[in-house]
Amino acid sequence: MISRRTVGRLSLYRRILHELAAEGVFSVYSHQLAAKAGETSQLVRHDLMAIGYRGKSTTGYDVHALSESIREFLDAETEEKVALVGVGNLGRALLSFFTTRHYNHVIAAAFDSDPGKHGRIVVGCRCHPMECLERIIREECIRLAIIAVPVREAQSVAMRLVDAGIAGILNFAPTLLHLPEKVMVEDIDMTMSLERLSFFTRNHNIQEGGGHAHEHGDERCRPD
Amino acid sequence: MISRRTVGRLSLYRRILHELAAEGVFSVYSHQLAAKAGETSQLVRHDLMAIGYRGKSTTGYDVHALSESIREFLDAETEEKVALVGVGNLGRALLSFFTTRHYNHVIAAAFDSDPGKHGRIVVGCRCHPMECLERIIREECIRLAIIAVPVREAQSVAMRLVDAGIAGILNFAPTLLHLPEKVMVEDIDMTMSLERLSFFTRNHNIQEGGGHAHEHGDERCRPD
């Protein structure tokens, strides 16, 4: 009943509410939330109603209460632990991202096939050898994993993760994982996103006379 | 007429065709392509028909010709140049990603506000100060940009990019950019993806008795 998009939007609303709370705002109307979230007022209401939260037309939504309501709806009781496989450049970026900022997820274990990295502490997280993957994931009761390994290793890593009991995978490898249906996969494929950007901005230029990209500059474009 | 999803799938098909070609496969049927792409045969045909490519039921699609046809449809004449703003952990990961592998995009210029990085060459790409952003983007005729800066800087960086003539932005900052409609934005928001994973895998466990994550292990889960 709750779609992926709805959950995504709810987590966006939460971020906005967090900012508002930091600014000392106590209540917000759906149209204000909508303006910040880039959605329609109606869609915001729809999402909030889906989690059982009703607004009042006199005071709007109480920022703290709404934020708490979203938290209760989206989050597990505790911070969710995540396993990271692949401590290359991207892996390190992810580690620093999740240790610097306090989101609802912590990388509880990192793995890499490079023996040179084993036992080393990278951005505050110990890097384990791949052989320990199944054991540590089970011991730590980790349900989610991030795949940040090269394409050629992604599928086999994913299968090991599933066998270890992982229920959800965030896949950064630009390849399609073939896994049992019970496993949820979120793909983050920047090559695909860039292709989309290339394609649609190119078409826009063609359709609209090629003016966009250069309307702010006087100099002509000479690619040579 | 061509949707974002279609373009995304086409670039996936291309990757699959590339692999097939490397394996020495000369022709492929839509149902084989569908199996590899996790789609239905009909949807594959639909996508390929959208770019004017028809299959034959005797020989299927010629792998090289189809790959070329997709390339012609999706790509500009040349490799597309991309600007990168933010040469932190993530920025470095992106640089190494795009220099190691040959995709259709090259990071032609990198920018960072940290004076310590200015002039340094990071993963083969010179890091420029932010002051040069507009000039270099115009000089190099760059149309796409990647934002890999912290949330608090993302909006202002995005506006500068748009003013410099950027038509499409790949945004890694977990925040919503408010930009003119003419600018296309692709958001890559891993916090949102993780929230989705948490939410839906949690629900699955509840619905199905909490068995999934541990069906391969004997030990009980004791989170303490």
Add this chain to the structure above:
DNA sequence: TAGATTGTTAATCGATTAACAATC
């Protein structure tokens, strides 16, 4: 011909939007 594959049309599905009544 028989069988697999393809192409076309209509049906379905989910999400978003529009219109309007109800509320504060």
Add this chain to the structure above:
DNA sequence: TAGATTGTTAATCGATTAACAATC
């Protein structure tokens, strides 16, 4: 009351799927 906001219903829209005829 008047005005802004909310909640409900029906309409729209796009993408996916299903059914079936056409093709090789």
